[in-house]
Amino acid sequence: MDFGVFIPIGNNGWLISENAPQYKPSFELNKRVVLEAERQGFGFALSMIKLRGFGGKTEFWDHNLESFTLMAGLAAVTERIKLYASTAVLTLPPALVARMATTIDSIAPGRFGINIVSGWSKNEYDQMGLWPGDDYFAHRYDYSTEYVRVLRDLWTTGTCTMDGEYFQMDDCRLEPRPTGHVDVVCAGQSDRGMRLVAELGDHNFILNPGINEPLTYVEPARRLAAAAERTGRDVGTMPLFMLIMADTNEQAWAKWRSYHEGADVEALGYMSGEGARDDAGTTVRTINLPDGAVNLNMATLVGSHETIARHLDQAAAIPGVTGMMFTFDDFEQGVHDFGEKVRPLLG
Numbered sequence: 264m265d266f267g268v269f270i271p272i273g274n275n276g277w278l279i280s281e282n283a284p285q286y287k288p289s290f291e292l293n294k295r296v297v298l299e300a301e302r303q304g305f306g307f308a309l310s311m312i313k314l315r316g317f318g319g320k321t322e323f324w325d326h327n328l329e330s331f332t333l334m335a336g337l338a339a340v341t342e343r344i345k346l347y348a349s350t351a352v353l354t355l356p357p358a359l360v361a362r363m364a365t366t367i368d369s370i371a372p373g374r375f376g377i378n379i380v381s382g383w384s385k386n387e388y389d390q391m392g393l394w395p396g397d398d399y400f401a402h403r404y405d406y407s408t409e410y411v412r413v414l415r416d417l418w419t420t421g422t423c424t425m426d427g428e429y430f431q432m433d434d435c436r437l438e439p440r441p442t443g444h445v446d447v448v449c450a451g452q453s454d455r456g457m458r459l460v461a462e463l464g465d466h467n468f469i470l471n472p473g474i475n476e477p478l479t480y481v482e483p484a485r486r487l488a489a490a491a492e493r494t495g496r497d498v499g500t501m502p503l504f505m506l507i508m509a510d511t512n513e514q515a516w517a518k519w520r521s522y523h524e525g526a527d528v529e530a531l532g533y534m535s536g537e538g539a540r541d542d543a544g545t546t547v548r549t550i551n552l553p554d555g556a557v558n559l560n561m562a563t564l565v566g567s568h569e570t571i572a573r574h575l576d577q578a579a580a581i582p583g584v585t586g587m588m589f590t591f592d593d594f595e596q597g598v599h600d601f602g603e604k605v606r607p608l609l610g
Contacts, residue, residue, distance in 0.1 A: 264579050265586030266606075267307035267345075268300045268598055269503065272333060273316070274326040277505060277590045279534075280557050281320055282525030284593050288328050290336055296594045297337050300344060303602025307345040309448075309468075309588060310334055312380055314351065314387040319530025331363050338371035346371065347448060349378040352406065353393050357413035358423070358435050365418075368441040376446030377414070379464070381407045381456070404455045405429070411447055411463045418445055450503075452483065454490070461490035461498055468588060470503045470561040474519075475570075477502070477578035479562055484583040499585030502578055505563040506589050508600055512566045518592065519565045526557045561590070568600065572608035579609070 269277070274287050286292065297308045310333055316324030334348040348367070350360050360377065367375045381403040388394040399406070409427045416423035417437040425432040449460045450468040460467040467487050473479040484500040491498040507522075509515040564574045578584060591597025 264584075264609075265306035265501075266304075266601075267309060267501070267586065267588040268296065268305055268594070269588050269590045270296055270308050270310050271594050272310040272328050272330065273313050273324040275321055275323060276592070276594060277561065278522055278557060278592055279317070279319070279321065279323050279527045279530050280522040280525040281527055282521045283557075285321065287326050290328070290333065292594075293328075293333060294337060294340055296598055297341060297344060297346075299595060299598045299602075301341055303598060304606070305344060305598070305602075306586065307347060307376075307588075308337070309347040309378055310349060311378075312349040312351045314354070315384065315390060317530035317533040319527040319533065321527045321530060323527055323530040331360075331367070334375070335367050335370060338367050338375065341371065341374075343374075345374045345376060345446075347376045347378050347446070349380050351380045351382055351387075352410045353382050353388050353395070354391070357410045357430065358417060358432070358437070361414050361417040361437050364414075364445055365437065365439060365441050368443075368445065369439070372442040375441075376448060376465070378468075379407055379411060379447060379449045379459070381451075404451065404453075404459050407449075408459050408463065411459070414445075414447065415463060448501075454486065457483075457487050457490045460487065461494045461496060464498060466499045466501050466585065468501050468503050472562065474563045475565060475574060476562065477504075477564070477574045478581070480578060480584070481581055484581050488583040500581075500583045501586045501588055502581075502584060503561045503588050503590070504575075504578075505561050506571055506591055506597060506601065506605075507563065507565045508568055508571055508591075508597065508605070510567060512570055515566050515570075519563075522592065523557050531557075568604040569608060572605050575605070576610045 270293050310330045312330045313324050313327045330348040334346045406429045409430045413423050423432040423435045446465040448466045451457050469483040471479040480502040487500050507519050564571050
C-alpha cells in the first residue's frame with residue numbers, strides 16, 4: 264500500500280478555519296514536510312496548483328507557491344520519494360509541460376509525475392484572460408484528454424503530430440526524453456473524469472464526504488474499476504483523507520470541534536459560489552457540500568492513532584485501492600506521528 268502526503272503549497276493547508284494552524288507556504292516548510300515523509304517511508308508527495316484563493320478572515324489559499332518549481336526544488340533535496348506536480352491545463356501548453364517534466368526527471372530520475380487539473384474555478388482563469396467560456400465545464404475532460412495524449416506522444420516517441428479539436432501539433436519535438444514512464448494522475452470524480460484516467464492515466468485520487476466513514480470510497484472505487492475494465496488498463500484508486508489525530512479519541516475530537524467552530528464562513532461562501540457554476544458529479548461538487556466543509560469535505564478520520572489505523576485498514580481492503588493520500592491539520596507533526604504511531608498498527 265502506497266502512502267502519500269498532499270503537501271501544503273497553499274496557506275493553512277486544507278482547514279478553512281480561524282482555529283486551525285495558520286501559516287504561509289514556503290519552500291522550507293514543504294521541504295521539512297517532504298523530508299520527514301521520506302524518512303517515514305511515504306511513497307509520494309503531491310502539490311496542487313491554485314491561482315486564486317477564497318479570501319475570508321483566514322485569506323484561505325490567497326497565498327500559494329507554484330507547483331513545478333516547488334517540486335523541482337524538492338527533487339534536488341530528496342532521494343527516494345516520488346514527487347507529483349500539478350498542471351492547470353488552461354495555463355501551460357502540453358509540449359512545455361512535457362519538457363518541464365523531463366527536466367525534473369533529470370534531477371530525480373524515475374521519481375516525477377504529473378497531476379492533471381482540468382480547472383473548475385472560473386475566477387482563477389478570468390483574472391488572466393484565460394477562461395474559455397462557461398461551455399468549458401461540459402468539455403474540459405475532452406480538452407484534458409487531448410492534452411495528455413500530447414504528453415504521452417512526446418515522452419514515448421519524442422514527437423507529436425495531432426490535428427485535434429483543441430490542440431494542433433505539427434511534428435512537435437522533445438529531446439531528451441524522460442528516463443522512464445512518467446505517471447499521470449487525476450482527481451476526476453465524474454464518470455467522464457474517471458474515463459480520462461482509465462484511458463491514459465495511472466492513478467485516480469478520490470474524495471468523498473464523511474467523518475470516520477472510510478467505506479464511503481467503495482462506490483467511487485467501483486466506478487473507476489469498471490472504467491478501467493472497459494479500457495483494459497491497470498489503474499489504481501487512491502482515496503484522500505484528512506487525518507485529525509491525537510493520543511486519545513477525546514483529544515482528537517476536541518481539535519475537530521474547535522476547527523469546526525472556527526470555520527471561516529466568508530471563505531466557504533466564496534467557494535460555494537464558485538462551485539455552483541460547475542456541473543453535478545464533479546470534483547468541485549464533491550468538495551462543496553455543506554457538512555464538514557471546514558476541510559473541503561474530503562473524507563475525514565478523527566481519533567486516536569489506534570482508531571485511525573483501524574479506519575485505514577478498512578479503506579485498504581476496498582477492491583481497487585492501491586494507495587492513499589493524506590492531509591493533516593499540523594503537517595510536520597502529522598507526518599511524523601503517522602509514521603511513528605499509526606503505520607506500525609496497520610494490518
